[in-house]
Amino acid sequence: MNGSNGNHNSDQGVPFLDLVTPHQELEGELVAIFRTALSTAGFIGGPMLEGFEKAFSGFCGAAHCVGVGSGTDALRFALMAAGVQAGDAVVTVPNTFIATGEAISQSGALPEFVDVDERTYNMDPAKLQEYLETVCDPDPESGRRISRRSGRPVTAVVPVHLYGQMADMDAIAEMAERYHLLVIEDACQAHGAQYFSRKDQRWKKAGTIGQAAAFSFYPGKNLGACGEAGAVTTQDGEIAKKVRMLRDHGQVEKYYHDMEGYNGRLDAIQSGILSLKLKYLDGWNSQRRECAAQYEQLLAPIADTLVLPFEPSWSRAVYHLYVVRTQERDALRAHLGARNIGTGIHYPIPLHLQKAYDKLGYAEGCFPVTEKVSREIVSLPMYPQLRLDQQQKVVETISQLVGSKLSAALTS
Numbered sequence: 001m002n003g004s005n006g007n008h009n010s011d012q013g014v015p016f017l018d019l020v021t022p023h024q025e026l027e028g029e030l031v032a033i034f035r036t037a038l039s040t041a042g043f044i045g046g047p048m049l050e051g052f053e054k055a056f057s058g059f060c061g062a063a064h065c066v067g068v069g070s071g072t073d074a075l076r077f078a079l080m081a082a083g084v085q086a087g088d089a090v091v092t093v094p095n096t097f098i099a100t101g102e103a104i105s106q107s108g109a110l111p112e113f114v115d116v117d118e119r120t121y122n123m124d125p126a127k128l129q130e131y132l133e134t135v136c137d138p139d140p141e142s143g144r145r146i147s148r149r150s151g152r153p154v155t156a157v158v159p160v161h162l163y164g165q166m167a168d169m170d171a172i173a174e175m176a177e178r179y180h181l182l183v184i185e186d187a188c189q190a191h192g193a194q195y196f197s198r199k200d201q202r203w204k205k206a207g208t209i210g211q212a213a214a215f216s217f218y219p220g221k222n223l224g225a226c227g228e229a230g231a232v233t234t235q236d237g238e239i240a241k242k243v244r245m246l247r248d249h250g251q252v253e254k255y256y257h258d259m260e261g262y263n264g265r266l267d268a269i270q271s272g273i274l275s276l277k278l279k280y281l282d283g284w285n286s287q288r289r290e291c292a293a294q295y296e297q298l299l300a301p302i303a304d305t306l307v308l309p310f311e312p313s314w315s316r317a318v319y320h321l322y323v324v325r326t327q328e329r330d331a332l333r334a335h336l337g338a339r340n341i342g343t344g345i346h347y348p349i350p351l352h353l354q355k356a357y358d359k360l361g362y363a364e365g366c367f368p369v370t371e372k373v374s375r376e377i378v379s380l381p382m383y384p385q386l387r388l389d390q391q392q393k394v395v396e397t398i399s400q401l402v403g404s405k406l407s408a409a410l411t412s
């Protein structure tokens with residue numbers, strides 16, 4: 001990954017991601033934050049952490065935000081604090097980063113999967129319904145469903161807002177209500193993404209819909225720290241309180257441990273850096289949306305050979321990634337790579353086919369949509385500072401492969 005993070009001032013190629021430029025632009029302010037932290041030596045907790053938590057809950061429109069060590073911590077703590085217990089089953093999608101599965105397992109539950117929608121790549125609510133109604137049996141006592149795969153009660157659903165676009169939350173929330181499931185949003189790629197709830201007739205931001213949501217501030221995310229960081233948002237004060245305990249060894253006050261917890265705190269320097277960058281997030285997200293619109297326009301002439309991202313009318317995506325699809329994916333990547341244009345695959349191996357999840361007993365063919373798209377997806381360069389000439393270069397290079405006669409149309 002380091003190789004593709006470099007500066008872009010040559011017209012040689014286009015990096016997949018440029019993390020250097022935004023940090024150079026903010027260098028003076030970033031150094032000032034470090035100096036402030038040094039002057040007090042308040043490295044853990046304190047006003048920088050509290051300031052960021054307040055600012056980020058405000059940004060999302062959530063009542064509470066609790067800063068933690070990573071997005072994986074955030075997911076694990078959110079599940080545990082919301083009430084997922086050892087012996088439960090938690091349903092999510094196989095088209096995600098492994099942290100979603102790890103957090104479910106580490107909360108003591110077993111991950112089970114449902115397939116995604118072929119156009120949005122996010123959880124297909126119809127598949128969730130099919131799973132709950134045909135793979136599970138009713139538990140008359142709790143009103144919940146018992147998975148026939150594992151014999152476990154299904155207590156939570158984790159929709160992943162992948163690539164910066166929210167899952168269809170009305171439909172998922174309706175299923176969750178019917179079968180008494182907790183909803184924990186994996187919002188690790190969706191800072192600022194919005195969803196129009198047809199039910200409530202208003203736009204809602206990622207991190208405000210489920211019982212709790214997890215954000216990652218890994219450097220390459222839309223809001224990234226200069227190191228590891230994450231946060232849980234929730235409307236529920238009790239959940240927020242439990243996450244605060246879980247991140248700090250189960251303490252209610254110093255050396256009074258009501259339960260065992262973790263060392264999962266967000267440090268002060270990262271908090272200060274995140275507060276600074278948060279001021280730019282709306283602008284950066286707008287730039288990402290502009291880049292996406294530009295790609296759509298540039299790629300229009302070859303849109304019959306590539307499947308472009310689909311943004312339903314109820315979605316305002318923040319394009320953490322710009323993902324297109326083609327059956328010639330590997331040839332396309334090789335062609336772009338040979339011309340120094342960086343690409344990625346998010347993700348090449350669905351979770352149910354990972355070695356780590358052999359034990360879950362899924363096989364090839366279980367989730368045909370996820371499996372098909374995993375062979376066809378490719379992520380093109382996408383970041384706020386991506387320039388029009390760079391996007392033109394990416395599209396020209398793609399169109400060379402598609403057919404030279406199209407190049408003229410693309411550059412005109």
Ligand SMILES: *Cc1c(COP(=O)(O)O)cnc(C)c1O
Binds near residue numbers: 072096099
């Ligand atoms: C990045 C990411 C995570 C994990 O976040 P970390 O901060 O790396 O622990 C979880 N889920 C998804 C979908 C992610 O993209």
